[in-house]
Amino acid sequence: MLSKITVKAPASTANLGPGFDVFGLAIDAFFDEITLTKKKNGISIITNDDVPTNPDDNTAGLVVKNMLKKFKIKDGVEIKIKKGIPSGFGMGSSAASAAATVIAFDKMFGLRLDRNTLVELAGSGEKASAGTIHYDNVAASVLGGFVIVRTNPLNVIKIQPPLNLRMCIAVPEIQVPKKKTKVSRAVIPKKIRFIDSVTNLSNAAGIVAGFMKKDLNLLGDSIKDVIVEPARQHMIPGFAKVKENALRAGALGVTISGAGPSIIAFSNSSADLMKISSAMSKGFASANTKCKTIICKPSNGATVIRK
Numbered sequence: 001m002l003s004k005i006t007v008k009a010p011a012s013t014a015n016l017g018p019g020f021d022v023f024g025l026a027i028d029a030f031f032d033e034i035t036l037t038k039k040k041n042g043i044s045i046i047t048n049d050d051v052p053t054n055p056d057d058n059t060a061g062l063v064v065k066n067m068l069k070k071f072k073i074k075d076g077v078e079i080k081i082k083k084g085i086p087s088g089f090g091m092g093s094s095a096a097s098a099a100a101t102v103i104a105f106d107k108m109f110g111l112r113l114d115r116n117t118l119v120e121l122a123g124s125g126e127k128a129s130a131g132t133i134h135y136d137n138v139a140a141s142v143l144g145g146f147v148i149v150r151t152n153p154l155n156v157i158k159i160q161p162p163l164n165l166r167m168c169i170a171v172p173e174i175q176v177p178k179k180k181t182k183v184s185r186a187v188i189p190k191k192i193r194f195i196d197s198v199t200n201l202s203n204a205a206g207i208v209a210g211f212m213k214k215d216l217n218l219l220g221d222s223i224k225d226v227i228v229e230p231a232r233q234h235m236i237p238g239f240a241k242v243k244e245n246a247l248r249a250g251a252l253g254v255t256i257s258g259a260g261p262s263i264i265a266f267s268n269s270s271a272d273l274m275k276i277s278s279a280m281s282k283g284f285a286s287a288n289t290k291c292k293t294i295i296c297k298p299s300n301g302a303t304v305i306r307k
């Protein structure tokens with residue numbers, strides 16, 4: 001058993017278009033760092049970042065609370081949070097803190113939990129931020145690579161992404177609502193046309209095949225979502241133009257990153273990623289919106305960096 005441990009967990013992009021709540025991909029754009037220190041009793045949160053410090057409202061706090069209870073551990077835990085991932089922009093910020101916490105807690109108390117249990121516990125922390133539990137971001141952040149989340153019972157499948165996969169993420173400089181994921185989940189249609197579910201299913205299958213066959217053209221071409229993206233795109237200024245520009249500049253597929261408002265373009269290492277990134281910036285500029293662009297690649301999952 002350890003008295004102190006630090007774990008970092010990567011950002012992630014969820015959905016990849018048609019895989020709403022099912023697909024996640026860990027990305028090396030940003031990382032969160034969590035340090036757990038064993039204490040006599042209680043849960044406390046220390047941070048210099050703008051995140052809730054009440055354990056019930058914080059993904060890491062909720063994970064520790066749930067794990068202490070589940071494993072009947074009487075110790076207290078101090079949680080130090082160092083955010084590297086911007087919150088509320090669709091890059092799995094809350095999930096990364098939860099993922100790092102689960103791994104740190106597992107190691108600290110020598111639990112040796114299996115992958116699905118780790119993801120399930122990290123997902124329980126997501127409730128603090130999204131209002132509901134979804135596992136796509138946490139699964140990617142815990143395990144790394146590309147993940148497929150099957151539920152009831154939870155069963156996460158991990159696929160190692162092709163080595164030449166690259167992404168360009170454009171992060172608009174706009175004000176996002178406090179509970180953004182909750183807000184952007186509220187606009188999703190309650191009923192959908194049968195034909196639309198068939199279209200999304202075929203594209204989701206294309207994405208999985210693209211990852212398995214390491215066929216980036218198939219992967220990119222399958223990033224087409226006729227259900228969630230049309231319902232959410234009004235929340236992102238200049239979305240249509242950013243997408244059109246990125247595709248024209250050579251991106252293989254473009255969609256909203258998670259619940260947005262960041263937009264992600266998929267490409268390969270030999271493409272002109274700077275050209276795609278400047279095309280996306282121009283798209284946002286056409287809607288009078290500034291953005292930051294980040295070029296990144298798939299990441300490994302949460303890893304211990306100090307103990």
Ligand code: HSE
Nearest residue numbers: 014020021136258259
């Ligand atoms: N699948 C989730 C959503 C991801 O799109 O609402 C949120 O990060």
